[in-house]
Amino acid sequence: MTDTSGTTSSTRDMLIDAALYLFGTKGFDATSTRAIADRAGANVASIAYYFGGKAGLRQVCIETVASRIKDVLAPFDRAPWPETPEAARAQMHATLQAFVEFIVGAPAASNFMDFILRELSEPGVVVNYLYNQIVLPRHARYCALWSIATGQPAESEDVKLTVFALIGQVIYFRLAGPVITQRMGWSAFGPKQIKTLTRVLSQSLDASISRNHT
Amino acid sequence: MTDTSGTTSSTRDMLIDAALYLFGTKGFDATSTRAIADRAGANVASIAYYFGGKAGLRQVCIETVASRIKDVLAPFDRAPWPETPEAARAQMHATLQAFVEFIVGAPAASNFMDFILRELSEPGVVVNYLYNQIVLPRHARYCALWSIATGQPAESEDVKLTVFALIGQVIYFRLAGPVITQRMGWSAFGPKQIKTLTRVLSQSLDASISRNHT
DNA sequence: GTCTATAAACAGATAGAC
DNA sequence: GTCTATCTGTTTATAGAC
Numbered sequence: 090m091t092d093t094s095g096t097t098s099s100t101r102d103m104l105i106d107a108a109l110y111l112f113g114t115k116g117f118d119a120t121s122t123r124a125i126a127d128r129a130g131a132n133v134a135s136i137a138y139y140f141g142g143k144a145g146l147r148q149v150c151i152e153t154v155a156s157r158i159k160d161v162l163a164p165f166d167r168a169p170w171p172e173t174p175e176a177a178r179a180q181m182h183a184t185l186q187a188f189v190e191f192i193v194g195a196p197a198a199s200n201f202m203d204f205i206l207r208e209l210s211e212p213g214v215v216v217n218y219l220y221n222q223i224v225l226p227r228h229a230r231y232c233a234l235w236s237i238a239t240g241q242p243a244e245s246e247d248v249k250l251t252v253f254a255l256i257g258q259v260i261y262f263r264l265a266g267p268v269i270t271q272r273m274g275w276s277a278f279g280p281k282q283i284k285t286l287t288r289v290l291s292q293s294l295d296a297s298i299s300r301n302h303t
Numbered sequence: 304m305t306d307t308s309g310t311t312s313s314t315r316d317m318l319i320d321a322a323l324y325l326f327g328t329k330g331f332d333a334t335s336t337r338a339i340a341d342r343a344g345a346n347v348a349s350i351a352y353y354f355g356g357k358a359g360l361r362q363v364c365i366e367t368v369a370s371r372i373k374d375v376l377a378p379f380d381r382a383p384w385p386e387t388p389e390a391a392r393a394q395m396h397a398t399l400q401a402f403v404e405f406i407v408g409a410p411a412a413s414n415f416m417d418f419i420l421r422e423l424s425e426p427g428v429v430v431n432y433l434y435n436q437i438v439l440p441r442h443a444r445y446c447a448l449w450s451i452a453t454g455q456p457a458e459s460e461d462v463k464l465t466v467f468a469l470i471g472q473v474i475y476f477r478l479a480g481p482v483i484t485q486r487m488g489w490s491a492f493g494p495k496q497i498k499t500l501t502r503v504l505s506q507s508l509d510a511s512i513s514r515n516h517t
Numbered sequence: 518g519t520c521t522a523t524a525a526a527c528a529g530a531t532a533g534a535c
Numbered sequence: 536g537t538c539t540a541t542c543t544g545t546t547t548a549t550a551g552a553c
Binding site for chain 2: 115116117118119209211216220224225228246247249250251253254256257258260261262264265267268269271272273285286288289290292293295296297299300301
C-alpha cells in the first residue's frame, strides 16, 4: 500500500478510529489508553508518541470529526441561494432529509456521531470548537433560509429558537435511539424507518412554515 | 430534627445528592468515591457501608430520580381525560409548558436532569428501567391526547414519531443548553427565556395539530 | 455508624532497547 | 517507529479500631 500523501500514518489512523469508537461508546474517562491501543493493534506507548498523551488524542479526534462532518455537509452549504419562498422551503426539506439520513441513519458515520453527542454534554474548549466550526455557520444559514421561506426576520429570537428546535428533533432521535426503536417495535433505524421518520418531520416542518408564512 | 419515617438517613441522603450532582456533571466514571464523600461531608467508607459500593450508589440514584420525576409529573397524569379536540389540545399545551419549565428551566431539579441525560446515552438495565417507569406510560398518554386532538389513530407510526419529536425538542434545549444560550446571546435559561421558548414551541405544536386535524 | 489505614488493582506517562 | 518494563499516582474496596 503506497502512501501518496507523503506521511506514513497507518497506525496513527488506526488509533484515531479506535479512540473515536471507544470514546463514543464508553466515554472518555471510562476508556483506558490500553484499550485503545489493543483495539488499534498497536502499543500503549504509541499514543504518547503520536499525540503526546490521552488528551492530545481526544483533541485530534475532535478535529477529525469536525473535518469529516464539514465534508459531508459541504454540498448543502454550496447550494445556490434561493430567491423565492418556495425555493427556500424546498432547500430546507432537502437539508432536513440529509440531516436525518446522516445523523440518525449514519451507518458508517456511527462512530463519530456517538463521539460528538458525548462531547456535547460537557462545556469547555471542545464544545466551543465544534460550535464555531459546525453549529454557528450552519444555524445562521438555516435561519436565513427560514426567513426567505416565511418573511420573518432571520435573526429574531423566534426564528433562531425554531431552527434549534428543528435540529433538536433530529439529534434526539439519534440520542434516544434505543428507547425510540423499542417503543416503535423496530429493530433499528434502517432505510425504511428513516424514510418514515423523514416524512413525519417534513410534514411538521411544512406545518410550521405555512403557519408562519405571512 | 426528628425523623418520623423510622430510619436515620441523613448522611445516606447527603451521599445520594452528592452523587447525583457529580455523576450528572462529570459522569459516572470520572467521579471518584472520594469526591462524593467529600461533597457529602462524609467518609469514603460510608459508601460501601450504605450502598455496597460505587455501583450500588448509582443504582440508588437511578431509583431516586425515577421516583422524584414521577412525583413531579403525577398531577398531569391525573388530569381529567378530555372529551373534545379543543380540550385535548389545551391539555397538550399545558403539559408542554410544564415539560419546558421542568426540563429546561429546572432550577432545583437541575441535578437529576443532568444525571438522566448521561445515563440515557448508554443502553442497558438503566435505560430499560427508566423506559418502563417513565417514558412508555407518558408517551402512550400523549399519543392518546394527540389522537383526540387530531382524529389520527393513537398508535399509528406517524403519531408515535410526532410525539417523540415533540419530547425531543424539549430534551434538546436542555442537552445543548450551553451552545444554544451562547447563540441566543442569553446568559442562561431564566424565567424570561423559558417563557419565550414555551411560546415558540407552543406555536409549533399548534401548527402541527392544525395541519393534521381532519 | 463513623472513622483511619491499607491492600490490590489500575491509570497515564516515560525511559531506553532495538 | 515500535516495543518492553517500570515509575508514580489514583482508584475502589476492605479490615479493624473506636
